[in-house]
Ligand SMILES: Nc1nc(=O)c2c([nH]1)NC[C@@H]1CN(c3ccc(C(=O)N[C@@H](CCC(=O)O)C(=O)O)cc3)CN21
Ligand SMILES: CC(C)C(=O)C(=O)O
């Protein structure tokens with residue numbers, strides 16, 4: 001009997017993910033922010049659902065991930081958790097709710113776990129957030145790290161360009177990855193760094209490394225759902241592969257509906273009481 005109530009489906013755990021790395025089976029991860037989308041992506045067989053703070057961009061229309069609040073992340077996460085039967089659900093702790101204060105970090109992680117029912121949290125940064133990571137892990141909450149392009153620090157860097165191209169920054173990233181592994185993180189996201197460096201990181205630590213714009217030689221891949229579905233139109237970085245053009249399909253459906261309402265074609269007799 002598993003700790004989760006729904007029988008017959010085998011849930012993904014941190015242990016499953018560790019085994020996948022050992023077997024060389026790639027880990028698939030996508031973001032979701034609501035019940036309906038999470039239900040579809042879980043049924044499709046995704047391994048990890050990330051309730052990303054990219055919700056700030058994709059759901060709320062902010063320019064950066066900084067404005068989204070802990071309450072808003074919990075709202076999105078609880079909707080996702082209600083839809084999920086098999087996937088492992090990870091939630092970004094938002095900007096300002098864990099940096100520089102390990103007690104607040106712990107409180108934030110506990111609120112996310114308690115109020116949303118998610119399975120793990122994700123935080124951006126390396127050695128500088130070590131104390132926060134340790135405090136969260138000590139409460140029994142799995143932590144996923146995130147290095148490379150860390151959008152919560154965008155104003156420190158000024159751009160979304162590729163990270164760790166210089167040797168000093170590459171060495172720092174490698175060190176940070178080892179710090180996170182030693183702390184006990186169960187996995188690590190690497191965003192927008194050279195493929196050769198990402199390969200080196202994945203080979204030098206034993207926990208799964210999930211890449212976004214980090215090349216093929218890592219243990220798994222993550223994309224923002226609305227980007228890969230072609231719903232977000234303006235965002236087309238080189239690392240994005242678009243698997244559908246939903247913007248086009250939705251536009252057509254909306255226009256047809258509007259036209260049918262205007263022309264009185266909708267509703268017809270069989271659609272009326
Ligand atoms: N819709 C969406 N998708 C994402 O992947 C995403 C978000 N939002 N919000 C949070 C972060 C920010 N991320 C980003 C943001 C920009 C680039 C990027 O490559 N931007 C430009 C290049 C900018 C530059 O080189 O200075 C591009 O080519 O699109 C990549 C990842 C990834 N995350
Ligand atoms: C891009 C992924 C890794 C993320 O952190 C997010 O969607 O917020």
Ligand SMILES: [Mg+2]
Nearest residue numbers: 052053054092
């Ligand atoms: Mg994020």
